Amino acid sequence: MTSLFLAVSFALAAVAQQPPHLAREVESGLELIRSGDALADSGKVNEAQIRYHEAMERILPSVRGLALKHPVKRDETPREQLGKVLVDEWEQDVSPEKFRRDDATWKTLGLIPPEFDLKGAYVKLLTEEVAAFYDPKTKTMHLIREPEDEPAADGKDKPLTKKDDKPPTLLELIMGPQPKFDKDGARIVIAHELTHALGDQHFDLDAMLDAVKVDDDAALALSALIEGDATLTMMAVAQQDWTGTQIVAMPAQGLSRLVRWFGTFLPMMGGTTARNSPPVMYQSLLFPYVNGLVFCAHLTNAGGWPALDAAYKNPPLSTEQILHPEKYAGPEADPPTAIDLGEIRTPEGWADLGRNCIGELTIRIMLARQGGNQAAAGWDGDTLAVFAGKDDPKRLGMVWLSTWDTEADADQFADALQKYWMPTDEPAALVQQGAAPTTRTITGGFVTTTGKDVLVVRGFDGPVAKAVAEDVMKNHKKREKTFPKANPPRPVGA
Template sequence: MSLKHLRSAVPLSFLLLLALPLGAAEEDAVPSPSLPGGMSPLPEDLESRLRTLLRAAEKHRGLRSRSSVPSGTIGEAALERKMAEVLREELPPERLAALEVSLKAFGLLPEEMDFAAYYPRLLTTQVAGFYDPEERYFALVRREGDPGLADDTIIVHELTHALQDQHFDLRKLVSGDPLSDGGTARVALVEGDATFTMMSFVLGADELDELTSLGAALRSWMKDPERFVSTMPDLPGGAELARAPAWVRDSLLFSYFQGFAFCLEVRRRGGQKLLDRAFTTDPPRSSEQILHPEKWHGVRDDPAVLPWPDLSRALPGYRKAAEGELGEATLHTLLRQTSKPEEKAAEAAAGWGGDRFAVYEKDGRRVLVWLTEWDTEADAAEFRAALGALGDTWRVETLGPKRVQVTRGGLSDEERGAVRGEMGRVGAGEP
């Protein structure tokens, strides 16, 4: 479950894509659209600088620019309006409602939060630039009191998104359901690749070994994102990110940090050819594969597909408000609320083999039904123990040696038994 589909986020699909495709057109460049209203042209010195940085992005990513892209600057007020517009486009009201009710059912968002209002405001504090893949233009953000626009590091990151879009079509790659764990993985691929290119540029790294220690550090920081964010309160947007709900913060950081580590490992194993394959014919299918790259490039471990049964007879009068997947990354966030030390949450989530959930509503009541599949019996037992620490509102039941059902909400014993009967007949398939 991710912001990207939202991000990309944006998954939302593109709220989090801080993409900035610019540069000189090649001889076979295709015509580009003009800048939309409300934007100002880039200063001449920045236009020249961008051409140099585009060549750097091409070098460190290994892709050539195919076209020029209109570019300009945008103020903070216009940026917030743009973020809200993208949110509405990527997550129409029914999808946004499903995402919000799901997060609240898991306790990952405060009940009183208006997510549709909160998220664009948060992104406005985080975004230094963005690329619109629908209208194919790039904008750098002008902030009040900030004499500059963006440093070279950010620009190279965004230029990489431009190259990705020109070669792989980001609209197709990261569009989709915000409640899909596969979507979370694809967003991490896109953002991780841009972060890899950016850091390679910053360090002047021509060899992968020069980036290995950074990859290890990023993975270490993601073991406790809250502590990591608390160390940078003076950075732009740092205070807002520190105050954000854990799921919001973790989802944003996951795409960049864990995505970087995934792309680094893929390049170590198979170079740019293997990485490009991830963008074209064989993208990672789960956040588990981002966290454990060997489950994608090595002995393959794709998630089990759990088809959702019709629970209308088990839950008469209930309306299904949402259905989706949590995934290992979000499961880690959930368990980290009570697991001490934090490493225990990662260990309990690591045996994830697949999951599916749905949220049902009736007369103001909300019920969560969640089916999980585990790699081994020991993994299932470890998950049951970790989830039990979340409190007595969670009901955990074993449906098989490696299958665990979880319910939350005001189900009667009769309703819970009927649900268990239906869920017990669910078979696991291949993706």
């Protein structure tokens, strides 16, 4: 009790040092939290959530250092209907063409089994593990309307807050339903989602996310910035850091060590559906929150909240920069290389499904049993083109060109790929080795290294594979990757 009293006292003392208008807003927000808690304890959980929403609109500008330009539109949707809302929005956002490309990409890389129902897995995840969320397309905060318990027989309302249950995990708080209404969890989830609304009002998150739709690696990096920001702000709210001054000083290295420590126990995090998903789904889901948090802490350690604001105007471009924050800015900055494969003559009988960037994170996941962290560490850029048979859409072909920091990194990656795609009872083979490009055989194709570049061709017969490889090596172009100019990040109204 003494430690709690001291924590609250220190937090209120910090609030008192804020500009008067912010201090007044925080005090008003805290009063709304107390009102919401009382409503929750009396069983009126839906009214409590509205109070928490109103409270966080007053408190977050003080914590995050960004003014709320206008109140956030709010919607209350019954839990049993919210899953459908999420699925409908996901289907509107992900075109059939993009989904087909992504599904084929993961399958041709061996990240999910050939018969895996990826759409069904996404729908199950969206409908089973649902919490309040902010939608940047509609600028709406969706609160979940929960069924409310009836008053007890003695005339007193039954408390709905959790007492003896195991504390929810990070992903369960943000994405998953709880067996009973959790006041603390509801407050910090609403704080997390309203941080997105705050960022959207200042930086137009919808336009930024739309700009990287065709580049999964850049999209994951941007999501890490957005979710890391919201998670850091959420943590400030959870520890009653109403001025946001304590959380920005929390050492990123400490968070990084914590992430590495519980990496072994990742299957314990998140809800059942998330935990039972293929590693590429689960780890891609977890990455923006966990690694994004560490990345954002690196920025705030150096420059406070303004450093995060600056990152929205100069976003990270790769998961490499999230995994290694020193590569994002400063003397060790390493902007990724964009690779344009150029014109590839689509083989007869094949359909070109599109291009994508795979990136360091997904390569780590893919090559986990072949020393993925080391094999992916020298990544500098890549582009993969995926094809499907016109007569047999399940027949997939791929052309994947990547470039690496050093020739040794390229060789290490190629060796790992050969182990990944070569059956254990089939001897590894070097078709060609020497000063000229080195070619390694793999099941269904080959891997060729030329200096710092690695080319993978799989799924085609010999003459077609050779022609496709020649097209790529002849026509590809490289440049330093930049944020797409079609929808550049910008402050709203600028």
